[in-house]
Amino acid sequence: MDTDPATTQAPTSTPYGTPDAPRLAVRGEAHLEVDPEIARIGITVHARGTDRRDALNDLTRRNSVVLDLIKTYGEAVEKVETGAFSISPELTKHGRGERIRAYHGRVHATAELTDFTALGELTTRLADLDLTRVEGPWWALRSDSPIHRKARQQAVREAVQRAREYAEALGTGLAALVELADLGAENAPAPGYGGFAGGMRSAVSYGGAAPDLTEAPPLDLEPQRQHVYATVNARFTMTPPDLQP
Template identity: 60%
Template structure:
Protein backbone atom coordinates (compact mmCIF):
# COMPACT_ATOMS: atom_id res chain seq x y z
CA UNK A 1 0.00 0.00 0.00
CA UNK A 2 1.47 3.27 -1.08
CA UNK A 3 1.58 5.95 1.60
CA UNK A 4 0.83 9.63 1.22
CA UNK A 5 3.64 11.64 -0.41
CA UNK A 6 5.76 13.34 2.21
CA UNK A 7 5.61 17.10 2.52
CA UNK A 8 8.76 19.24 2.61
CA UNK A 9 7.38 20.71 5.85
CA UNK A 10 5.34 19.57 8.85
CA UNK A 11 8.38 17.85 10.28
CA UNK A 12 10.33 18.60 13.47
CA UNK A 13 13.03 20.31 11.40
CA UNK A 14 10.60 22.26 9.18
CA UNK A 15 7.52 22.98 11.29
CA UNK A 16 4.55 24.83 9.92
CA UNK A 17 2.58 27.64 11.58
CA UNK A 18 -0.99 28.42 10.44
CA UNK A 19 -2.62 31.75 11.26
CA UNK A 20 -5.73 33.78 10.55
CA UNK A 21 -5.41 37.40 9.45
CA UNK A 22 -8.23 39.90 9.44
CA UNK A 23 -9.01 43.56 8.86
CA UNK A 24 -11.91 45.89 9.61
CA UNK A 25 -11.80 49.34 8.05
CA UNK A 26 -14.26 52.23 8.12
CA UNK A 27 -14.77 54.68 5.27
CA UNK A 28 -17.15 57.36 4.10
CA UNK A 29 -19.67 56.12 1.51
CA UNK A 30 -19.33 56.88 -2.18
CA UNK A 31 -22.99 56.52 -3.12
CA UNK A 32 -26.45 57.02 -1.69
CA UNK A 33 -29.67 55.47 -2.99
CA UNK A 34 -33.20 56.71 -2.50
CA UNK A 35 -36.49 55.13 -3.47
CA UNK A 36 -39.15 57.40 -4.97
CA UNK A 37 -42.78 56.28 -4.96
CA UNK A 38 -45.40 58.15 -6.97
CA UNK A 39 -49.05 57.24 -6.40
CA UNK A 40 -52.41 58.07 -7.94
CA UNK A 41 -56.01 57.31 -6.98
CA UNK A 42 -59.26 57.67 -8.91
CA UNK A 43 -62.56 56.09 -9.87
CA UNK A 44 -61.65 55.90 -13.56
CA UNK A 45 -58.80 53.64 -14.63
CA UNK A 46 -57.72 55.80 -17.57
CA UNK A 47 -57.70 58.98 -15.48
CA UNK A 48 -55.76 57.24 -12.70
CA UNK A 49 -53.14 56.06 -15.17
CA UNK A 50 -52.95 59.55 -16.69
CA UNK A 51 -52.41 61.14 -13.27
CA UNK A 52 -49.76 58.54 -12.42
CA UNK A 53 -47.93 59.15 -15.69
CA UNK A 54 -47.96 62.91 -15.17
CA UNK A 55 -46.67 62.72 -11.60
CA UNK A 56 -44.02 60.15 -12.46
CA UNK A 57 -42.79 62.30 -15.35
CA UNK A 58 -42.54 65.31 -13.02
CA UNK A 59 -40.51 63.30 -10.49
CA UNK A 60 -38.16 61.90 -13.14
CA UNK A 61 -37.63 65.32 -14.72
CA UNK A 62 -36.73 66.73 -11.31
CA UNK A 63 -34.21 63.98 -10.65
CA UNK A 64 -32.65 64.33 -14.11
CA UNK A 65 -32.27 68.08 -13.59
CA UNK A 66 -29.44 67.33 -11.15
CA UNK A 67 -27.28 66.10 -14.01
CA UNK A 68 -24.12 64.12 -13.38
CA UNK A 69 -24.59 63.80 -9.61
CA UNK A 70 -27.31 61.26 -10.45
CA UNK A 71 -25.30 58.20 -11.39
CA UNK A 72 -28.23 55.84 -11.90
CA UNK A 73 -31.98 56.14 -12.31
CA UNK A 74 -34.04 52.95 -12.59
CA UNK A 75 -37.76 52.19 -12.53
CA UNK A 76 -38.61 49.34 -10.19
CA UNK A 77 -42.30 48.47 -10.09
CA UNK A 78 -45.47 49.76 -11.73
CA UNK A 79 -48.91 48.73 -10.55
CA UNK A 80 -52.52 49.72 -11.21
CA UNK A 81 -54.82 47.91 -8.77
CA UNK A 82 -58.64 47.95 -8.73
CA UNK A 83 -60.24 48.37 -5.30
CA UNK A 84 -63.45 46.35 -4.92
CA UNK A 85 -66.44 47.33 -2.80
CA UNK A 86 -67.79 43.87 -1.89
CA UNK A 87 -67.00 40.24 -2.49
CA UNK A 88 -69.21 37.75 -4.21
CA UNK A 89 -71.66 38.37 -7.00
CA UNK A 90 -72.19 42.01 -6.09
CA UNK A 91 -68.55 43.05 -6.14
CA UNK A 92 -67.62 45.98 -8.32
CA UNK A 93 -64.66 48.27 -8.79
CA UNK A 94 -64.86 51.20 -6.39
CA UNK A 95 -61.58 52.91 -7.32
CA UNK A 96 -58.17 52.39 -8.83
CA UNK A 97 -54.86 52.80 -7.03
CA UNK A 98 -51.60 53.07 -8.92
CA UNK A 99 -47.96 53.53 -8.01
CA UNK A 100 -44.54 53.68 -9.65
CA UNK A 101 -41.32 53.09 -7.71
CA UNK A 102 -38.02 54.46 -8.94
CA UNK A 103 -34.52 54.17 -7.50
CA UNK A 104 -32.03 57.02 -7.83
CA UNK A 105 -28.34 56.74 -6.99
CA UNK A 106 -26.43 59.94 -6.23
CA UNK A 107 -22.80 60.82 -5.58
CA UNK A 108 -23.33 64.31 -4.11
CA UNK A 109 -24.87 64.11 -0.65
CA UNK A 110 -25.65 67.83 -0.44
CA UNK A 111 -27.67 67.51 -3.64
CA UNK A 112 -29.27 64.40 -2.17
CA UNK A 113 -30.77 66.34 0.75
CA UNK A 114 -32.03 69.08 -1.53
CA UNK A 115 -33.51 66.66 -4.05
CA UNK A 116 -35.27 64.65 -1.34
CA UNK A 117 -36.95 67.75 0.02
CA UNK A 118 -38.02 68.91 -3.45
CA UNK A 119 -39.42 65.50 -4.32
CA UNK A 120 -41.47 65.58 -1.12
CA UNK A 121 -43.16 68.76 -2.36
CA UNK A 122 -44.64 66.90 -5.34
CA UNK A 123 -48.20 65.59 -5.15
CA UNK A 124 -48.55 62.05 -3.72
CA UNK A 125 -44.81 61.45 -3.91
CA UNK A 126 -42.80 59.84 -1.12
CA UNK A 127 -39.08 59.30 -0.64
CA UNK A 128 -37.43 56.46 1.28
CA UNK A 129 -33.77 56.16 2.13
CA UNK A 130 -30.98 56.89 1.89
CA UNK A 131 -29.05 53.65 1.69
CA UNK A 132 -25.31 54.30 1.72
CA UNK A 133 -22.69 52.26 -0.14
CA UNK A 134 -19.11 52.10 -1.37
CA UNK A 135 -18.32 51.49 -5.00
CA UNK A 136 -17.28 47.90 -5.81
CA UNK A 137 -13.89 49.21 -7.02
CA UNK A 138 -13.31 51.44 -4.00
CA UNK A 139 -9.64 51.40 -2.88
CA UNK A 140 -10.90 50.65 0.64
CA UNK A 141 -11.49 47.03 -0.42
CA UNK A 142 -7.85 46.65 -1.49
CA UNK A 143 -6.65 48.33 1.68
CA UNK A 144 -8.64 45.83 3.74
CA UNK A 145 -7.10 42.88 1.88
CA UNK A 146 -3.57 44.20 2.38
CA UNK A 147 -4.23 44.88 6.04
CA UNK A 148 -5.50 41.32 6.53
CA UNK A 149 -2.33 39.87 4.96
CA UNK A 150 -0.10 42.09 7.12
CA UNK A 151 -2.05 40.97 10.16
CA UNK A 152 -1.46 37.32 9.27
CA UNK A 153 2.30 37.86 8.85
CA UNK A 154 2.47 39.74 12.15
CA UNK A 155 0.66 36.96 14.00
CA UNK A 156 2.87 34.27 12.47
CA UNK A 157 6.01 36.16 13.52
CA UNK A 158 4.65 36.53 17.05
CA UNK A 159 4.13 32.78 17.32
CA UNK A 160 7.55 32.04 15.85
CA UNK A 161 9.27 34.48 18.19
CA UNK A 162 7.49 32.91 21.15
CA UNK A 163 9.26 29.66 20.22
CA UNK A 164 12.59 31.37 19.58
CA UNK A 165 12.23 30.68 15.86
CA UNK A 166 11.90 32.70 12.67
CA UNK A 167 9.70 32.46 9.60
CA UNK A 168 11.33 30.87 6.56
CA UNK A 169 8.72 30.78 3.77
CA UNK A 170 5.07 31.18 2.94
CA UNK A 171 3.44 27.87 2.06
CA UNK A 172 -0.15 28.93 1.39
CA UNK A 173 -2.31 32.06 1.48
CA UNK A 174 -6.06 31.79 1.00
CA UNK A 175 -8.81 34.39 0.96
CA UNK A 176 -11.37 33.14 3.45
CA UNK A 177 -13.85 36.03 3.22
CA UNK A 178 -13.81 39.42 1.63
CA UNK A 179 -16.23 41.94 3.11
CA UNK A 180 -18.44 44.02 0.97
CA UNK A 181 -19.58 47.25 2.59
CA UNK A 182 -21.08 45.55 5.51
CA UNK A 183 -23.85 46.38 7.77
CA UNK A 184 -22.80 49.89 8.46
CA UNK A 185 -25.97 50.88 6.68
CA UNK A 186 -28.08 52.11 9.54
CA UNK A 187 -31.20 52.07 7.42
CA UNK A 188 -33.23 54.80 5.80
CA UNK A 189 -33.98 58.06 7.54
CA UNK A 190 -37.66 57.36 6.87
CA UNK A 191 -40.25 58.38 4.35
CA UNK A 192 -40.74 61.98 3.40
CA UNK A 193 -43.96 62.82 1.62
CA UNK A 194 -46.39 65.65 1.12
CA UNK A 195 -48.98 63.64 3.03
CA UNK A 196 -46.71 63.65 6.10
CA UNK A 197 -46.22 67.42 6.13
CA UNK A 198 -49.78 68.27 7.25
CA UNK A 199 -49.72 71.62 5.54
CA UNK A 200 -46.39 72.69 7.02
CA UNK A 201 -43.79 74.34 4.85
CA UNK A 202 -41.34 71.69 3.57
CA UNK A 203 -37.66 72.26 4.40
CA UNK A 204 -35.42 73.84 1.81
CA UNK A 205 -33.03 70.90 2.12
CA UNK A 206 -32.59 67.91 4.36
CA UNK A 207 -29.23 67.76 6.12
CA UNK A 208 -28.18 64.13 5.93
CA UNK A 209 -25.23 62.56 7.74
CA UNK A 210 -23.65 59.77 5.66
CA UNK A 211 -23.28 56.48 7.55
CA UNK A 212 -19.73 55.17 7.77
CA UNK A 213 -19.21 51.97 5.82
CA UNK A 214 -17.39 48.95 7.25
CA UNK A 215 -15.22 46.78 5.00
CA UNK A 216 -13.78 43.51 6.31
CA UNK A 217 -11.30 40.98 4.93
CA UNK A 218 -10.02 37.64 6.25
CA UNK A 219 -7.17 35.41 5.08
CA UNK A 220 -5.69 32.07 6.14
CA UNK A 221 -1.89 31.81 5.91
CA UNK A 222 0.53 28.92 6.39
CA UNK A 223 4.25 29.52 6.96
CA UNK A 224 7.32 27.35 7.46
CA UNK A 225 9.57 28.36 10.35
CA UNK A 226 12.92 27.30 11.71
CA UNK A 227 12.97 24.58 14.38
CA UNK A 228 11.86 26.02 17.71
CA UNK A 229 14.04 26.04 20.80
CA UNK A 230 11.90 24.31 23.38
Protein backbone atom coordinates in the same frame (compact mmCIF):
# COMPACT_ATOMS: atom_id res chain seq x y z
CA MET B 1 8.06 -6.83 -11.14
CA ASP B 2 5.05 -4.90 -12.36
CA THR B 3 3.19 -2.70 -9.91
CA ASP B 4 -0.59 -2.67 -9.85
CA PRO B 5 -1.65 1.01 -10.23
CA ALA B 6 -4.75 0.30 -8.15
CA THR B 7 -2.60 -0.56 -5.14
CA THR B 8 -0.14 2.30 -5.58
CA GLN B 9 -0.58 4.90 -2.85
CA ALA B 10 0.28 8.56 -3.13
CA PRO B 11 2.72 9.96 -0.62
CA THR B 12 1.00 11.02 2.54
CA SER B 13 0.82 14.74 3.23
CA THR B 14 1.96 16.35 6.43
CA PRO B 15 -0.68 18.95 7.28
CA TYR B 16 0.93 19.63 10.64
CA GLY B 17 4.47 19.97 9.33
CA THR B 18 7.55 18.02 10.34
CA PRO B 19 10.31 18.55 12.89
CA ASP B 20 12.49 19.83 10.07
CA ALA B 21 9.76 22.16 8.75
CA PRO B 22 7.30 23.06 11.51
CA ARG B 23 4.05 24.54 10.20
CA LEU B 24 2.44 27.64 11.63
CA ALA B 25 -1.21 28.62 10.97
CA VAL B 26 -2.55 32.10 11.72
CA ARG B 27 -5.47 34.34 10.84
CA GLY B 28 -5.16 37.92 9.63
CA GLU B 29 -8.03 40.36 10.09
CA ALA B 30 -8.72 43.96 9.09
CA HIS B 31 -11.50 46.39 9.98
CA LEU B 32 -11.70 49.80 8.30
CA GLU B 33 -14.20 52.56 9.05
CA VAL B 34 -14.57 55.01 6.17
CA ASP B 35 -16.94 57.57 4.67
CA PRO B 36 -19.50 56.30 2.13
CA GLU B 37 -19.02 56.92 -1.58
CA ILE B 38 -22.64 56.72 -2.75
CA ALA B 39 -26.16 57.09 -1.36
CA ARG B 40 -29.37 55.56 -2.70
CA ILE B 41 -32.93 56.72 -2.22
CA GLY B 42 -36.15 54.97 -3.18
CA ILE B 43 -39.07 56.92 -4.64
CA THR B 44 -42.57 55.49 -4.99
CA VAL B 45 -45.14 57.49 -6.96
CA HIS B 46 -48.83 56.80 -6.40
CA ALA B 47 -51.96 57.71 -8.36
CA ARG B 48 -55.63 56.87 -8.08
CA GLY B 49 -58.84 57.53 -9.94
CA THR B 50 -62.29 56.14 -10.67
CA ASP B 51 -61.28 55.38 -14.26
CA ARG B 52 -58.36 53.08 -15.15
CA ARG B 53 -57.14 55.29 -17.98
CA ASP B 54 -57.31 58.44 -15.85
CA ALA B 55 -55.36 56.73 -13.05
CA LEU B 56 -52.74 55.51 -15.53
CA ASN B 57 -52.39 58.96 -17.13
CA ASP B 58 -52.05 60.57 -13.72
CA LEU B 59 -49.40 58.04 -12.70
CA THR B 60 -47.48 58.65 -15.92
CA ARG B 61 -47.56 62.41 -15.34
CA ARG B 62 -46.43 62.17 -11.71
CA ASN B 63 -43.65 59.75 -12.62
CA SER B 64 -42.40 62.12 -15.33
CA VAL B 65 -42.32 64.99 -12.82
CA VAL B 66 -40.19 62.89 -10.47
CA LEU B 67 -37.76 61.74 -13.17
CA ASP B 68 -37.42 65.24 -14.61
CA LEU B 69 -36.68 66.64 -11.15
CA ILE B 70 -34.00 64.01 -10.52
CA LYS B 71 -32.35 64.69 -13.89
CA THR B 72 -31.99 68.40 -13.12
CA TYR B 73 -29.23 67.46 -10.66
CA GLY B 74 -26.96 66.37 -13.49
CA GLU B 75 -23.70 64.67 -12.52
CA ALA B 76 -24.68 64.57 -8.84
CA VAL B 77 -26.98 61.69 -9.81
CA GLU B 78 -24.95 58.70 -10.94
CA LYS B 79 -27.81 56.35 -11.75
CA VAL B 80 -31.62 56.30 -11.98
CA GLU B 81 -33.54 53.05 -12.36
CA THR B 82 -37.27 52.32 -12.59
CA GLY B 83 -38.40 49.19 -10.78
CA ALA B 84 -41.85 47.83 -9.97
CA PHE B 85 -44.98 49.19 -11.66
CA SER B 86 -48.58 48.26 -10.88
CA ILE B 87 -52.13 49.44 -11.44
CA SER B 88 -54.92 47.57 -9.74
CA PRO B 89 -58.65 47.96 -9.00
CA GLU B 90 -60.10 48.57 -5.54
CA LEU B 91 -63.26 46.50 -5.14
CA THR B 92 -66.19 47.32 -2.89
CA LYS B 93 -69.38 45.47 -1.95
CA HIS B 94 -72.38 46.33 -4.10
CA GLY B 95 -75.49 44.40 -3.24
CA ARG B 96 -74.67 40.72 -3.55
CA GLY B 97 -71.71 41.35 -5.74
CA GLU B 98 -68.73 43.66 -6.04
CA ARG B 99 -67.89 46.63 -8.17
CA ILE B 100 -64.76 48.63 -8.85
CA ARG B 101 -64.58 51.65 -6.60
CA ALA B 102 -61.27 53.08 -7.82
CA TYR B 103 -57.98 52.23 -9.50
CA HIS B 104 -54.64 52.55 -7.74
CA GLY B 105 -51.36 52.93 -9.61
CA ARG B 106 -47.80 52.79 -8.33
CA VAL B 107 -44.32 52.99 -9.81
CA HIS B 108 -41.04 52.70 -7.94
CA ALA B 109 -37.65 54.16 -8.85
CA THR B 110 -34.24 54.37 -7.23
CA ALA B 111 -31.66 57.12 -7.55
CA GLU B 112 -27.96 56.83 -6.72
CA LEU B 113 -26.09 60.01 -5.83
CA THR B 114 -22.48 60.89 -5.13
CA ASP B 115 -23.05 64.52 -4.09
CA PHE B 116 -24.43 64.37 -0.55
CA THR B 117 -25.22 68.10 -0.47
CA ALA B 118 -27.47 67.69 -3.49
CA LEU B 119 -28.91 64.58 -1.87
CA GLY B 120 -30.42 66.55 1.01
CA GLU B 121 -32.04 69.05 -1.33
CA LEU B 122 -33.35 66.47 -3.79
CA THR B 123 -34.75 64.28 -1.03
CA THR B 124 -36.67 67.20 0.43
CA ARG B 125 -38.07 68.29 -2.93
CA LEU B 126 -39.20 64.77 -3.77
CA ALA B 127 -40.79 64.30 -0.37
CA ASP B 128 -42.71 67.56 -0.91
CA LEU B 129 -44.52 66.15 -3.96
CA ASP B 130 -48.08 64.85 -3.59
CA LEU B 131 -48.68 61.10 -3.59
CA THR B 132 -44.95 60.44 -3.40
CA ARG B 133 -43.08 58.32 -0.87
CA VAL B 134 -39.34 58.75 -0.36
CA GLU B 135 -37.23 56.20 1.53
CA GLY B 136 -33.58 56.20 2.44
CA PRO B 137 -30.90 57.25 2.15
CA TRP B 138 -28.88 54.06 2.15
CA TRP B 139 -25.14 54.70 2.25
CA ALA B 140 -22.57 52.43 0.65
CA LEU B 141 -19.20 51.99 -1.01
CA ARG B 142 -18.90 51.10 -4.67
CA SER B 143 -18.31 47.43 -5.35
CA ASP B 144 -14.96 48.27 -6.98
CA SER B 145 -13.89 50.73 -4.28
CA PRO B 146 -10.15 50.65 -3.51
CA ILE B 147 -11.13 50.44 0.17
CA HIS B 148 -11.93 46.74 -0.29
CA ARG B 149 -8.43 46.12 -1.70
CA LYS B 150 -6.88 48.10 1.14
CA ALA B 151 -8.71 45.94 3.70
CA ARG B 152 -7.60 42.69 2.06
CA GLN B 153 -3.97 43.83 1.91
CA GLN B 154 -4.09 44.92 5.53
CA ALA B 155 -5.45 41.49 6.55
CA VAL B 156 -2.55 39.78 4.75
CA ARG B 157 0.01 42.03 6.44
CA GLU B 158 -1.62 41.30 9.78
CA ALA B 159 -1.34 37.54 9.14
CA VAL B 160 2.37 37.82 8.26
CA GLN B 161 3.08 40.02 11.28
CA ARG B 162 1.26 37.64 13.62
CA ALA B 163 3.14 34.64 12.22
CA ARG B 164 6.47 36.43 12.67
CA GLU B 165 5.64 37.21 16.29
CA TYR B 166 4.86 33.57 16.99
CA ALA B 167 8.09 32.48 15.30
CA GLU B 168 10.12 35.08 17.22
CA ALA B 169 8.64 33.79 20.46
CA LEU B 170 10.25 30.45 19.61
CA GLY B 171 13.55 32.09 18.74
CA THR B 172 13.25 31.33 15.04
CA GLY B 173 11.83 32.83 11.83
CA LEU B 174 9.51 32.09 8.95
CA ALA B 175 10.81 29.93 6.12
CA ALA B 176 8.05 29.86 3.49
CA LEU B 177 4.39 30.60 2.84
CA VAL B 178 2.44 27.37 2.36
CA GLU B 179 -1.14 28.60 1.96
CA LEU B 180 -3.15 31.82 1.92
CA ALA B 181 -6.94 31.43 2.05
CA ASP B 182 -9.14 34.47 1.40
CA LEU B 183 -12.29 34.35 3.48
CA GLY B 184 -13.71 37.49 1.83
CA ALA B 185 -13.74 41.23 2.31
CA GLU B 186 -17.15 42.92 2.40
CA ASN B 187 -19.31 45.59 4.04
CA ALA B 188 -20.85 44.54 7.30
CA PRO B 189 -24.51 43.69 6.58
CA ALA B 190 -27.01 46.21 7.76
CA PRO B 191 -30.80 46.25 7.74
CA GLY B 192 -32.67 48.13 5.08
CA TYR B 193 -33.13 48.27 1.31
CA GLY B 194 -30.41 46.49 -0.63
CA GLY B 195 -28.47 45.81 2.56
CA PHE B 196 -27.76 49.47 3.14
CA ALA B 197 -28.43 51.18 6.44
CA GLY B 198 -31.74 53.04 6.32
CA GLY B 199 -32.56 56.63 7.08
CA MET B 200 -35.46 59.00 6.62
CA ARG B 201 -38.89 58.10 5.31
CA SER B 202 -41.55 60.44 3.99
CA ALA B 203 -45.18 59.34 4.13
CA VAL B 204 -47.45 59.61 1.11
CA SER B 205 -49.78 62.59 1.21
CA TYR B 206 -53.32 62.04 -0.06
CA GLY B 207 -54.73 65.30 1.30
CA GLY B 208 -56.82 67.61 -0.82
CA ALA B 209 -55.69 70.82 0.86
CA ALA B 210 -54.31 73.72 -1.14
CA PRO B 211 -50.63 73.18 -2.05
CA ASP B 212 -47.94 74.97 -0.07
CA LEU B 213 -45.99 77.01 -2.62
CA THR B 214 -43.02 77.58 -0.30
CA GLU B 215 -40.22 75.07 -0.62
CA ALA B 216 -39.21 73.04 2.40
CA PRO B 217 -35.60 73.59 3.57
CA PRO B 218 -33.12 70.89 2.47
CA LEU B 219 -32.52 68.06 4.88
CA ASP B 220 -29.18 68.09 6.67
CA LEU B 221 -28.06 64.49 6.15
CA GLU B 222 -25.03 63.08 7.94
CA PRO B 223 -23.40 60.25 5.92
CA GLN B 224 -23.22 56.96 7.79
CA ARG B 225 -19.70 55.60 8.23
CA GLN B 226 -19.08 52.30 6.44
CA HIS B 227 -17.40 49.28 8.04
CA VAL B 228 -15.28 47.09 5.79
CA TYR B 229 -13.95 43.73 6.99
CA ALA B 230 -11.41 41.29 5.57
CA THR B 231 -10.15 37.97 6.93
CA VAL B 232 -7.50 35.56 5.66
CA ASN B 233 -6.05 32.28 6.89
CA ALA B 234 -2.34 31.79 6.30
CA ARG B 235 0.00 28.84 6.81
CA PHE B 236 3.77 29.12 6.97
CA THR B 237 6.73 26.86 7.63
CA MET B 238 9.38 27.89 10.12
CA THR B 239 13.02 27.08 10.47
CA PRO B 240 13.30 24.49 13.26
CA PRO B 241 13.51 26.24 16.63
CA ASP B 242 15.99 25.19 19.27
CA LEU B 243 13.77 24.02 22.13
CA GLN B 244 16.59 22.88 24.37
CA PRO B 245 16.59 24.65 27.78
